[in-house]
Amino acid sequence: MYIKENLQLTYCTNVHPGSNWDTTFKSIERHVPEIKKEVCSHRPFGLGLRLSNIASEELGIEGKLLQFKKWLDDQGVYVFTMNGFPYGNFHNERVKDDVHTPDWTKVERLTYTKRLFDQLLILLPEGLSGGISTSPISYKYWHKTPEETDKAFQKGAQHLLEVVVHLRDIEQRQGTYLHLDIEPEPDGLMENSDEVVKFFADYLIPLAKSYLTDKLAIDESEAVRLVHRHITVCYDICHFSLAFEEPQETFEKLEKSGIKIGKIQVSAALKIISDEHNNEKIWKALSQFDEPVYLHQVTERIDGRVKTYSDLPEVLEERKPFEELRAHFHVPIFLESFGELYSTQDHIVKVIDYIKGNAVSEHLEIETYTWDVLPPALKRDLNESIVRELKWFLEKYN
Numbered sequence: 001m002y003i004k005e006n007l008q009l010t011y012c013t014n015v016h017p018g019s020n021w022d023t024t025f026k027s028i029e030r031h032v033p034e035i036k037k038e039v040c041s042h043r044p045f046g047l048g049l050r051l052s053n054i055a056s057e058e059l060g061i062e063g064k065l066l067q068f069k070k071w072l073d074d075q076g077v078y079v080f081t082m083n084g085f086p087y088g089n090f091h092n093e094r095v096k097d098d099v100h101t102p103d104w105t106k107v108e109r110l111t112y113t114k115r116l117f118d119q120l121l122i123l124l125p126e127g128l129s130g131g132i133s134t135s136p137i138s139y140k141y142w143h144k145t146p147e148e149t150d151k152a153f154q155k156g157a158q159h160l161l162e163v164v165v166h167l168r169d170i171e172q173r174q175g176t177y178l179h180l181d182i183e184p185e186p187d188g189l190m191e192n193s194d195e196v197v198k199f200f201a202d203y204l205i206p207l208a209k210s211y212l213t214d215k216l217a218i219d220e221s222e223a224v225r226l227v228h229r230h231i232t233v234c235y236d237i238c239h240f241s242l243a244f245e246e247p248q249e250t251f252e253k254l255e256k257s258g259i260k261i262g263k264i265q266v267s268a269a270l271k272i273i274s275d276e277h278n279n280e281k282i283w284k285a286l287s288q289f290d291e292p293v294y295l296h297q298v299t300e301r302i303d304g305r306v307k308t309y310s311d312l313p314e315v316l317e318e319r320k321p322f323e324e325l326r327a328h329f330h331v332p333i334f335l336e337s338f339g340e341l342y343s344t345q346d347h348i349v350k351v352i353d354y355i356k357g358n359a360v361s362e363h364l365e366i367e368t369y370t371w372d373v374l375p376p377a378l379k380r381d382l383n384e385s386i387v388r389e390l391k392w393f394l395e396k397y398n
Helices: 021-040 053-059 064-075 096-100 107-123 146-174 193-216 220-230 237-242 247-256 279-287 312-318 345-355 382-397
Strands: 002-004 007-011 045-050 077-083 130-134 178-182 231-236 261-266 268-273 298-302 305-309 324-331 341-343 363-366
Touching: 007 077, 007 382, 021 045, 021 053, 021 064, 021 077, 021 382, 053 064, 053 107, 064 077, 064 107, 077 107, 077 363, 107 130, 107 146, 107 178, 130 231, 130 261, 146 178, 146 193, 146 220, 146 231, 178 220, 178 261, 193 220, 193 231, 193 247, 220 231, 231 237, 231 247, 237 247, 237 261, 237 268, 237 324, 237 345, 247 345, 261 345, 268 279, 268 345, 279 312, 279 341, 298 312, 305 312, 312 324, 345 382, 363 382
Parallel strands: 007 045, 007 363, 045 077, 077 130, 130 178, 178 231, 231 261, 261 363
Antiparallel strands: 002 007, 268 324, 268 341, 298 305, 298 324
């Protein structure tokens, strides 16, 4: 839904089960009309669609895509952004580092992403831009040496440039602007803004100057322009708070480097603040968030550097002294604290304050996908929870 001209807000349907198209559509059919009724009953409601690879393949057969488009139109719902990060199932079984599988070194990731763009092109209303968020190339621990990491970046950059060619062709033929939004996260090959800038400068731009100039018969300046137009960043507020980055500094750094933000994912991380008189209760509260489905990396800033622990059990087992920890667990954005624990909701407020006066991105997507694995005390009716998040954001923005 529009919250002002050229600024749209939605939630991501990765909160719903979606192993195949039938499951995906049944979830959307069950939840979306009720959510729309509560937040914008008389206006069109934009949706952040998540399709697994299997769901996407099945949507492409027997006229299902056009049937879905008609259902959306009938409901007053439209799709303007998609989540193309998780390729496989994202609920009710172990995900952990497999969320990156296949990574951008694999042609399967390229094929899946191009197919998603072709489907988004059909679903996207005329005159709007569309984006798809994706993995930050790969998972850091799959590459054991600097040489292996370098090869992953090179192969990933090559595949991203093939997406650029695809999106340029779409824009030339259809007049529709689409962008791929790289989503940095803890233990991804890109975790923070410095690593994003370095990837563009050391891999994406140099390769574009040779590959795109030859492939498209264009000059180097046009090749660079196409990269910056079609390869953007998904600024996940939770993830950048885990990197201990202040929003304004990140936005300004990326802008200075010519890197655009295609989508802002509105999300909050857990914040754990030490209290020597209460640490036993704090550790007990934190242990309630240890669950087996998703990776919950934990970060800590020590002497100006950010240390990342690979998953929450590592921190719970060691119980080292700390001042402040942040955990990669997408918690409800409307809550500032959770008993003994806190959230990085303050980063969301800073982003809201900044985007009121700065055109950072056209796409805002609330992404709290952990409702089914939250501690019991935090679980509520799903529709009610999603509506509460959307209304909280609108209240803060307005």
